[in-house]
């Protein structure tokens with residue numbers, strides 16, 4: 001191995017050696033503890049330390065690094081104490097996630113590290129958001145995100161590189177090419193000879209380095225980062241290395257040819273660098289022992305303290321509280337003096353404009369949302385007023401853009417992502433349910449993101465442009481769901497959503513966009529979440545519903561003169577249990593109505609809640625009415641059959657006669 005020290009001083013070289021040795025010593029100790037049965041799982045990065053350490057040492061301490069499961073050296077190079085790390089690994093309260101997540105699955109703003117979730121590829125888009133924030137703030141800065149060679153097969157990898165290239169984001173996409181993804185060798189994982197070959201396809205520079213040579217890693221990244229700070233752009237950095245141990249310790253290495261260990265053993269990053277430093281007269285055996293001893297002493301102290309720390313005493317209140325980020329804002333009630341009659345689409349547009357004015361840190365992203373104004377024209381005129389930095393057209397990459405939205409939040413910005421149709425959110429599902437929803441609970445940083453979703457059937461758009469997708473998210477703790485039925489609510493709730501630092505999924509029904517209008521107060525106002533609207537036409541039954549179904553229920557009740565009250569839930573997470581209970585007590589007969597397919601719907605959950613909490617007030621079984629449990633068909637007659645409106649009438653008649 002050839003080491004080129006360039007202009008590095010002896011002290012710098014010694015510092016790099018100590019930084020390189022620390023994760024090795026920690027890991028050796030972990031392997032002993034594992035054999036002793038004192039710890040559980042361990043993912044080893046032995047043999048790959050030069051990468052984690054070299055890149056982290058090369059970056060400024062306020063530049064973000066997004067490491068993976070073999071990158072202990074990133075954490076140690078940012079001077080996180082052994083005790084804190086060990087507490088995290090052991091699931092202790094004093095760890096980074098209060099025992100809520102495993103090993104390297106945590107972030108720390110203090111150290112500018114955003115750790116992984118289990119899902120490979122998910123953090124690549126997040127790195128883009130962090131870099132975008134710096135770019136918007138004109139802060140010369142680089143973000144570095146890791147991927148394994150196996151993880152690079154994920155669609156998220158392609159999306160993230162594509163977005164970074166189009167937006168010229170200063171991100172180093174570091175691929176640790178260690179030959180295996182769990183048991184799968186490279187030739188069963190990808191067909192290209194090397195990852196740098198992908199650069200030209202993305203329109204991106206690509207550099208290959210010897211990942212076992214700490215000086216090559218360090219000097220390459222130092223020079224590259226310097227140049228990227230001056231001239232922001234993304235770069236693929238392929239570090240060639242080898243995984244010297246199993247995928248994780250329990251899984252073994254039977255499938256790896258033995259000779260590979262011999263070849264790569266000779267390329268060990270620590271012993272080679274040690275040898276070089278001895279040759280240079282910077283290190284000697286006694287100094288090595290001294291350094292090792294120092295590292296071990298602090299480590300052992302940390303380990304023993306953590307072992308003594310008691311297991312976590314569960315605190316239910318704390319567990320439930322930490323799902324959402326706490327925040328306070330002063331609600332702005334609508335002023336009734338001035339209003340005008342507008343459609344829901346206009347109300348959304350007005351709210352977006354007001355939100356952009358109020359929150360100077362808000363960035364809107366979505367397909368065709370800039371000059372074109374969005375598929376439904378919800379963002380029309382905004383780019384002209386607020387510019388392309390804040391109203392951003394995106395490539396067709398739902399997952400990566402949602403990831404970028406989280407990256408923006410990590411840097412203190414607010415983001416809105418428009419799904420062209422709520423159906424397409426499936427392509428970004430992971431970001432919402434695993435990253436957004438769990439981020440605050442896991443390490444205390446919320447996804448300050450509003451995802452706007454044009455939704456619903458009734459426009460003969462077929463199985464992939466008509467679905468009601470709200471129940472998919474209702475099931476996931478950590479998300480909020482708003483679903484206004486009219487323009488006035490849409491405006492106030494959307495503005496409320498932007499005040500909230502938590503992730504809000506905001507549903508806009510395509511039929512309501514232009515077919516219904518109402519008086520909408522002018523200017524800025526917010527409406528509270530979890531507060532239903534009650535349309536009181538009598539107390540013979542209560543229909544609990546939301547969205548387009550509110551209009552359908554109202555039309556029927558009004559036209560047939562039925563003495564029923566309609567509850568428009570307005571927000572589904574949280575939903576207004578108090579008003580529901582009050583009206584169940586008053587009306588005693590309940591129909592829960594949804595346009596969504598009935599099985600597993602939010603309506604089903606509400607019906608279950610009512611029978612559990614208000615059984616004694618019921619004069620009839622709770623009736624649930626919803627869409628058919630089929631995909632949503634295209635033709636008008638088939639779609640009419642799918643939609644629940646006729647069944648609603650029958651259900652209500654049956655209920656009233658019960």
Ligand SMILES: Cc1ncc(C[n+]2csc(CCOP(=O)(O)OP(=O)(O)O)c2C)c(N)n1
Nearest residue numbers: 070118119120148149150151178180181182
């Ligand atoms: C989306 C997803 N699919 C599968 C897994 C299971 N898994 C965890 S690590 C791993 C192998 C990763 O290989 P690579 O990216 O090359 O990184 P390495 O472990 O070699 O460092 C797999 C398949 C996962 N975590 N996430």
